[in-house]
Amino acid sequence: MSFEPTPVSLGAKPQPERLAVAGVGNALLDITTEDHDGIHERLGLVKGAMNLVDLERAREIYSHMGPARETSGGSAANTIAGVAALGGTAGFAGKVSNDNFGEVFAHDLKSLGAEVDLAYADASIIGTGRCHVFVTDDAQRTMATYLGAANQLQPDDVGDDLFSRADITFLEGYLFDLPPAKEAFRKVIRTAHDHDGLVALTLSDSFCVERHRDDFLALVSEDVDILIANLGEITSLFQVATLEAALSAVEELGILTVVTYGPEGAMVATMGERHHVDAPNVPDHLVLDQNGAGDVFAAGFLYGLSEGADPVEATRLGAVCAGEIITHFGPRPETDLRALCEDAGLL
């Protein structure tokens, strides 16, 4: 056996890569079932919403759920998976447990090429968070989320590495349900702004907006550069009746805003201009599951912006990406998103 000395590098350390988008959010496994006879309703879940549940209720809900399949999920994590699938450099920070679901969650992001900076809870104390997803025949999804380890995210769990290197730092509104996570939010925002990164926020859910309206309004006024919302969320945030009124409010704040309205498309508003973008035409019978559509819309939109696309082009990218997600079960892309966007002439 011959001995070869380990080569010693004499050059400079390689520079850590710049990231297009880095996200922080709830790290969750999705447990998805088809709900043909309204079991979500009998379980008292608000249709179309994210219902937070404790462990006991999560177990009760799971015991009444039909056979399911498991995929990695979590709103911001779905967005980061989408950015990576588009070929963008991307990173995710969050908290899982050292159990099967935590392993699966980390694998699925890494296998797409995303950087992953996870904090780990002890599986003997708390498990990785999970989201029970009921998909009804109208392709709507109703969620019952047990946050588990994600619920324990503290400022110390979130390092500066990813967010100091990101063109865009992406925050998930759902994290606002957790007081210590709010502190983590603020830490990440400081890191991003200290390194000339932009901060993007998704409002996540209109019930989430109702729970935390004042916090969100403060955040949007002071810290956010890019706002992503659907129609229900943004009108709830500003307590107005119309998209126009909501857009006037954000325009006063001078932030880039995109508002999705399902199959009708999206409106992007910047510098006093507003542009509508159509959603891709997906025939009704091919629409299976809307879970993750908003998250992957955000992926296309933010990746486009990071690549220098103008906001209208970026919105088109988001719309094409969302069109892929709704044609299958689960919130992560299952076809080559980049190829899809290239075929649409957008990349």
Next chain:
Amino acid sequence: MSFEPTPVSLGAKPQPERLAVAGVGNALLDITTEDHDGIHERLGLVKGAMNLVDLERAREIYSHMGPARETSGGSAANTIAGVAALGGTAGFAGKVSNDNFGEVFAHDLKSLGAEVDLAYADASIIGTGRCHVFVTDDAQRTMATYLGAANQLQPDDVGDDLFSRADITFLEGYLFDLPPAKEAFRKVIRTAHDHDGLVALTLSDSFCVERHRDDFLALVSEDVDILIANLGEITSLFQVATLEAALSAVEELGILTVVTYGPEGAMVATMGERHHVDAPNVPDHLVLDQNGAGDVFAAGFLYGLSEGADPVEATRLGAVCAGEIITHFGPRPETDLRALCEDAGLL
């Protein structure tokens, strides 16, 4: 608050229900990825086969695998899930660990109405078994299986309850890779025959047959009433070149045999008569994943027999069930199997 006494039952204890089919097999989670560029080959896996791997190799394989989705799997467990989905009374015995995957495995069978009699290993020592499934563009599946807790199945782990009540006891050939599980097999066979149940065996995989040919031949000659195999497995078992020669061998043994040959259908042989049954006509572009097709064929076939169907009718049921599984990813039914068979005029 009013007080109502708990009603006291004065009648006889309810009789435990008769089961159409009870199965014993490897309890596994399937981790399924689409393999568009032949990664299974670069990982040294034999295409189309079940490759047994140890934990270290399983981790290496997983780290090279693309984003995946998780579903409950395991050959005999898929069959039992299929019987339950058809409306049959069914039970499953096997061994998992007390981890996320074990919880998911138990949930998915119970949620279909199957009885579940699982032994549990300690998750701090060994995890629930998992099968990494690579689905190539030709819809073939290549498997790398880490048996985990399933590998520890001992005779003491398998009670008599399910198998003393079963019309048909179903054994998975894959279990023959494990010496203590062979003992469990023999225990289950004794229980079944002591209670006038029939014993059915699936050969599982032609490499598995090669590894254990003598054991399988002894089992088929002495203990098995119903044999389920595909063409490669049964010709390997008898080391013959043609289906005809293999069927002559089983006919001498006087056991009911069904042999599947993929999209060309199946041949059922009983009492010296042989009948070919066509597979349902599924257009090529709708065939996504053959994983589980054989298992769910067995479900339709065995459920049909337990309901008093003649072997040809039972084979037709199996063929319709297999036709559903291949149109989606994952080895468990995703549409109403019973309705599908009713629509085909078979139930």
